[in-house]
Each structure stands twice: as C-alpha cells, then as structure tokens.
C-alpha cells in the first residue's frame with residue numbers, strides 16, 4: 001500500500017502532519033529519524049510512514065519487551081503496568097465480568113486477567129509473546145498465540161488495551177474481535193489519544209508521543225469510523241487520562257517524562273478533578289471505547 005493512500009479508509013493523499021525524530025522504544029530509548037506521520041482528512045487517523053511491513057517477529061520474540069522494558073521481568077512489569085491496568089479494570093467494572101468468558105487481545109503479562117479471574121468463568125490471553133505462556137498458565141489463564149482457535153460467537157467479553165495502535169491492520173483486528181464475540185457481547189478497547197493535550201502544551205513531547213512501535217494514532221472520529229467499519233454497534237468512545245499532574249509539570253520543566261511519579265503537593269481530589277477535566281474535553285492521554293456486537 002502506498003503512503004499516498006490512507007491505510008484505514010483508503011482515501012487519497014493523506015497529509016504529512018509531522019516529520020522529525022520519533023521515539024525508538026521505551027522511555028529512555030532516544031529517537032530515530034527517517035519517519036513521518038501521515039494524517040487522513042477523511043477518517044482522521046494518522047499512521048507511520050514508512051510503514052513497517054512485518055512486525056510479527058518483533059512481537060513474537062522478546063525484542064519488543066526488551067526494547068521497552070529491559071530484560072523481561074514480570075515483577076517489574078507488574079510495578080510499571082499495574083496502576084494502568086487497575087484503571088482499565090475500574091473502567092470495565094468488575095460486574096461486567098462475572099461468570100463471563102473473557103478474552104484479552106494483547107494480554108502481555110496478563111495483569112488485567114489476573115484481576116478478572118475471581119469473577120470471570122474463564123480468562124483467556126491472546127498475544128504474540130509466546131514467552132508469557134508459562135506465566136499466564138501458572139496464573140490460571142489459558143494462553144493463545146493467536147485467536148484463530150476461538151470459535152465464532154463464543155466469547156462474552158473482549159478487552160484490549162494499548163494494543164490496537166501496534167497492529168498492522170486495525171480493521172482486521174477489530175473484525176476478529178467481533179467474530180469471536182457472541183451476539184450482544186461487549187468489547188472494551190483502550191489506546192493512546194491523537195488529541196493528547198500534552199502535544200500542544202509541551203511541543204517537545206511530540207517526538208516522544210510518536211513512536212516507532214505505534215503504527216496508528218487514533219482520534220475519537222477515526223476510532224468511531226474503525227468500529228463502524230468492523231461492524232460494531234452501540235459505539236461509545238470516551239477518554240482516560242493515565243498520568244498525574246506532576247507528570248505534566250515535569251514534562252514542562254525538563255522536556256522529559258518520568259511516568260506517574262505522584263507528589264505531596266496535589267491531593268487526590270485535585271488529581272481527580274484535573275483528570276476529569278481532560279477526559280471531559282477529549283484531550284486526555286487515552287481513548288476508551290465500549291462497543292457491542
């Protein structure tokens with residue numbers, strides 16, 4: 001597919017919305033040159049150009065995980081991703097999972113499934129990262145290297161967090177989620193927000209936001225289009241902000257993030273109010289979609 005065609009909707013002549021260094025891997029990995037970001041006026045999506053044609057091997061081995069997190073260490077991943085996954089779990093709300101057959105597309109170390117396990121009838125992780133199999137099975141989940149073996153109309157709930165932006169064909173990915181869902185079954189999908197306020201508030205954040213392993217950057221409009229194209233109904237797209245006020249202040253001060261460090265300055269009320277403000281305005285760090293088959 002040529003870079004002159006939108007990879008999501010097929011419209012001609014997407015604009016170049018950014019050209020310059022982008023993030024190579026994890027937070028301290030530095031940047032790479034030679035890429036630009038193309039943006040489609042028709043559907044709103046942005047995508048990486050040149051587009052990496054074969055990413056499967058990258059995710060199948062440990063390379064992706066080592067590039068982003070160093071040597072694979074589940075305890076470290078718990079510490080880093082635990083708080084984010086707790087937020088996703090809170091959004092899904094545990095009761096949605098009671099007695100359900102739940103599949104996590106892009107399950108990684110299975111942190112969400114660990115939380116779902118006490119409620120769900122069955123917890124299944126789908127991921128290319130075969131090296132998590134043993135860990136997931138030890139925690140009582142089924143691990144699948146791909147979703148082909150899941151029967152059509154067999155799953156009550158699909159969750160997929162911070163994964164859609166990595167897959168080469170998002171429509172095929174969403175169609176596969178829809179295939180395995182029972183009629184009326186729900187999918188909960190979270191991913192970075194193209195309209196993240198920090199891009200305009202601290203422009204030096206932009207080469208960090210754009211990322212070699214993120215092939216697509218969805219806006220609310222682009223995500224709505226993708227779910228509609230994949231055949232979903234009742235599409236609700238909101239925002240989730242994953243980071244705290246101190247993260248923004250450190251970015252503004254140092255032009256470099258340090259995650260969600262917390263501080264003694266802002267209390268819980270202030271943090272919640274600030275996050276709520278970003279989420280209401282649609283300018284938070286992540287999009288969060290709830291859809292139905």
Ligand SMILES: [Zn+2]
Pocket residue numbers: 006007008009010011040041042043044045
């Ligand atoms: Zn498009």
